[in-house]
Amino acid sequence: GAVVSQHPSWVICKSGTSVKIECRSLDFQATTMFWYRQFPKQSLMLMATSNEGSKATYEQGVEKDKFLINHASLTLSTLTVTSAHPEDSSFYICSARNPFSGIAYNEQFFGPGTRLTVL
Amino acid sequence: AQSVAQPEDQVNVAEGNPLTVKCTYSVSGNPYLFWYVQYPNRGLQFLLKYITGDNLVKGSYGFEAEFNKSQTSFHLKKPSALVSDSALYFCAVGQRGDDKIIFGKGTRLHILP
Numbered sequence: 001g002a003v004v005s006q007h008p009s010w011v012i013c014k015s016g017t018s019v020k021i022e023c024r025s026l027d028f029q030a031t032t033m034f035w036y037r038q039f040p041k042q043s044l045m046l047m048a049t050s051n052e053g054s055k056a057t058y059e060q061g062v063e064k065d066k067f068l069i070n071h072a073s074l075t076l077s078t079l080t081v082t083s084a085h086p087e088d089s090s091f092y093i094c095s096a097r098n099p100f101s102g103i104a105y106n107e108q109f110f111g112p113g114t115r116l117t118v119l
Numbered sequence: 120a121q122s123v124a125q126p127e128d129q130v131n132v133a134e135g136n137p138l139t140v141k142c143t144y145s146v147s148g149n150p151y152l153f154w155y156v157q158y159p160n161r162g163l164q165f166l167l168k169y170i171t172g173d174n175l176v177k178g179s180y181g182f183e184a185e186f187n188k189s190q191t192s193f194h195l196k197k198p199s200a201l202v203s204d205s206a207l208y209f210c211a212v213g214q215r216g217d218d219k220i221i222f223g224k225g226t227r228l229h230i231l232p
Contacts, residue, residue, distance in 0.1 A: 006162075032218050043209065043224040044163075093162055097218060107153070108220060112162040 003027055004096050006111035013084055014119055021079045021114045023094030029074035030096035034108060035067070038091040050077045084118045091115050121146045123212045125223035132200045133231050140195040140226045142184075142210030151213040152193040153220065154184055156206045163209065169193060180204070200230045 003026040013019050023033055031052045036044040048058045048069050056069035066088075068080040077096075081088050095108035122145045132138040144150055151170055155163040167178025174186040184195045193210060207227050213220035 034219075041227075044222045046219060046221075049218055091160075095163075107165075107168065109165075110155075110163040113160070115160065 002098060002109040004030075004094065004109045004111040006092075006094055006114050008114060009112060010115040010117075012117045012119065015085050016083055019081045019084055019116060021081075021092055021094075021116070023077045023079070023096070023111050025075045025096040025098070025109070028096075028098045030077075030098060031074060032097045033071060033077040034095045034097070035069060035077075035079050036093045036095070038093060038113075040091075044093060047079075081116065084116070086118045089116055089118045121150075121212050121214060121217075121219075121221045123210050123221055123223035125208075125210055125226045127226050128224075129227045129229065131229045131231060134202055135199050138197050138200045138204070138228065138230070140208050140210075140228060142193045142195065142223060143191050144193060144210070144212040145191060146212055146214050148214055150193075151215070151220070152184070152186060153211040153213070154178065154182070154193075154195050155209045155211065155222075157209065157225075158206050166195070166208075202230045202232050204228060205230045 005024045007022045033050045035047045038044050047062045048056045050056045050069050050071040052071045058064045071077040091113050093113045095110045124143045153168045154166040157163050166182050167176050169176045169186045177183045182197050207225050209225050210223040211220045
């Protein structure tokens with residue numbers, strides 16, 4: 001149980017185009033999903049917290065107009081990188097929290113990640 | 120504010136020897152502590168967690184970690200390293216009532232055959 005998928009696993013796009021990444025919780029409902037960015041050989045940087053049915057909460061320094069997050073259902077959150085540029089190239093990882101697990105701690109289940117390369 | 124420190128960028132251990140990957144944390148209340156492992160171009164795999172109870176936590180693949188409140192540490196250990204344990208290890212900390220968890224910068228573990 002507690003499987004999170006991401007699609008696509010990798011994507012290459014031209015500079016100026018927009019790219020959408022999907023994060024799905026396959027066997028549980030996730031009212032909260034998180035989006036992270038990981039640079040090569042570095043840690044995960046939390047970009048935003050996505051709550052179903054409401055606006056995402058972005059971390060300081062993350063451009064909300066650049067990284068659009070939608071969490072329209074309890075099993076799907078999307079991250080759209082708008083007008084992508086080479087500096088947006090990175091590994092993007094999502095995670096999901098199951099608040100109904102009956103366990104009073106904030107364990108997150110991680111997706112396999114999406115490698116974005118902007119040419 | 121929560122923070123996590125992994126003081127070692129890289130740890131090298133000979134196969135069969137015990138290994139330790141260090142982690143210290145800072146939170147204002149009682150911590151939730153996690154260890155994750157990441158293989159190249161993959162997402163994070165959960166190893167173990169400390170929420171409450173016994174200070175020694177046993178997890179996947181023979182790993183364990185000891186919660187030390189006085190030293191604010193949560194070091195990851197394994198009695199006998201395998202070459203397949205070579206990967207990037209992340210320590211993370213959270214708090215009750217806060218959805219976020221904060222990751223350390225990661226420690227690359229090299230197990231030498």
